[in-house]
Amino acid sequence: MAKRDYYEVLGVEKNASADDIKKAYRKKAIQFHPDKNPGDKEAEEKFKEAAEAYDVLSDAQKRQRYDQFGHAGVGGASQQGGGFGGGMSMDDIFSQFGDIFGGHFGGFGGFGGFGGSSRGQRVNRGSDLRVKVKLNLKDVANGVEKKIKVKKDVQCKTCNGSGAEGSDGLKNCDTCRGSGYVTRVANTILGQMQTQSTCPTCHGEGKVVVNKCKACHGEGVVKDEEIITLNIPAGVADGMQLSMSGRGNAARHGGVNGDLLILIEEEQHPELIRDENDLLYNLLLTVPQAALGTTVDVPTVDGKAKVKIDPGTQPGKVLRLRNKGLPSINRYGTGDLLVNVSVYIPESLSASEKEVLTGMDNSPNFQPNKSVKEKIFTRFRNMFD
Structure with missing residues (x-):
């Protein structure tokens, strides 16, 4: 199957600036992130495809070769420049491009989370939910499907999680100019020292809500109840904790949902x-x-x-x-x-x-x-x- 044009993958024009390419990739990565699309193989492939496109278009030399020769011009990127070439793992993507998300994604099951730098716009993560499920020995022996009702934060349907009302409800933060972090220079006896920290105005998000959504009061989430189906595998034991990725509380302003943590409680059998x-x-x-x-x-x-x-x-x-x-x-x-x-x-x-x-x-x-x-x-x- 032929690879799609990298500019098309990120949804940008060929004359797009480096900042536009970075923003476009961040948007795609959040949209197709595995924690927002658990078990969705198509979303996972699009997540990798966007990372591959960003790897090339964010590097001036690779982009020049791509513009001149197309995919053939960057075919050796995976060996020469650490590129993805469609074959890199999730860990590679997170470790190489984690700074785009500010290192605020933590503890994603199976991928180890984004690590390293605290630079970049912050992507909020919803908190985890914990529930207890009681099982008898028959449930443990055969596995069981249970439906539970949980009260949780869900994405606001009115503003689609942005927290803003209308298309002009959000704007770039004036303090950090949309970057999510601020740079300070201090004079010391050793000379000038530069430090970077999370923007105090937008808290690292790069955006501020101008007109708050009336339904969620600018938070992007509302309280609601959800019925969740749990498929408990056979052989679990008392005290064991299972996890359902992305089924916890929704995050403020369209971030990544937390996880649902299921604590197993085993009922005592009267004879066994x-x-x-x-x-x-x-x-x-x-x-x-x-x-x-x-x-x-x-x-x-x-x-x-x-x-x-x-x-x-x-x-x-x-x-x-x-x-x-x-x-x-x-x-x-x-x-x-x-x-x-x-x-x-x-x-x-x-x-x-x-x-x-x-x-x-x-x-x-x-x-x-x-x-x-x-x-x-x-x-x-x-x-x-």
């Missing part, structure tokens, strides 16, 4: 105990069940599972039900359900029950009365019914 991806269950058997063997039901995340108890099963034995635990959040496997066997010993016995047990203890050939034996076994089996 979680141990990372494994589940633990304490199975309580009567003496006859452990001695004679039986089949019992044990709880699982999705219902019940039948477990065979072999005759002569000893207290403390652990039965493993493979893949009946919880999945790894990275889908690398599923834990097991571990059934710990305990045997209940009655605290008091009737005279007839003592007779049977004493006989069993002292004489292997002792055969108690049939009715007494049935009575004891029935009592043991029904101990927890």
Whole structure:
């Protein structure tokens, strides 16, 4: 696919000044920034395309070669001048051109944020929102979709986030002349020293609101409620924090939205105990069940599972039900359900029950009365019914 004309990409004329090119790129970068267009591959490509165009047109020598020879004249830029050539990563874009945004973009997921210089017009970033979501073990095992209603700052629809009313509601800041920063020169014993700082009038934005929007009072954001769909993956754990990029509070004056941070709270299961991806269950058997063997039901995340108890099963034995635990959040496997066997010993016995047990203890050939034996076994089996 043929590359588009760089002037067309930025929306400027071929005789555009360096300042016009810089402003045009800043506008495009904000429009197609990944945090404002999460998951949008087309926007990501346009973001990279704008960076590539700015890399060439902002450099006087590269621009001259491009004007004379077109794309062929800057084809080696990625090797010779640090250009993008369509193949550079987001980190490269942010590190090379972060000063255009004043270094005020911070903590963008996956890209490391804009770093370095504090020069340039400031782009506001909305604050993050934090919500708590309660999940039961079934939600954790299978993943779940939840809808939540959050109160947040949203972009004002009346002024489209600019904070200004009408096309003439904004103007360049007189203090910094639209640059977003001011330069001061001080005389010291070492000579003149020059410092740059954020403009105190426009707070680094380069623009000031002349006529404030009546709906948002010049802020560019208003309070509203939004229903957000959360897709919680299987395998999350209590205390884990998930993030949804760009779903937090909207920023003043058309900046980049904050993130939505989701804190997981896991509800305690009445019978199962979680141990990372494994589940633990304490199975309580009567003496006859452990001695004679039986089949019992044990709880699982999705219902019940039948477990065979072999005759002569000893207290403390652990039965493993493979893949009946919880999945790894990275889908690398599923834990097991571990059934710990305990045997209940009655605290008091009737005279007839003592007779049977004493006989069993002292004489292997002792055969108690049939009715007494049935009575004891029935009592043991029904101990927890």
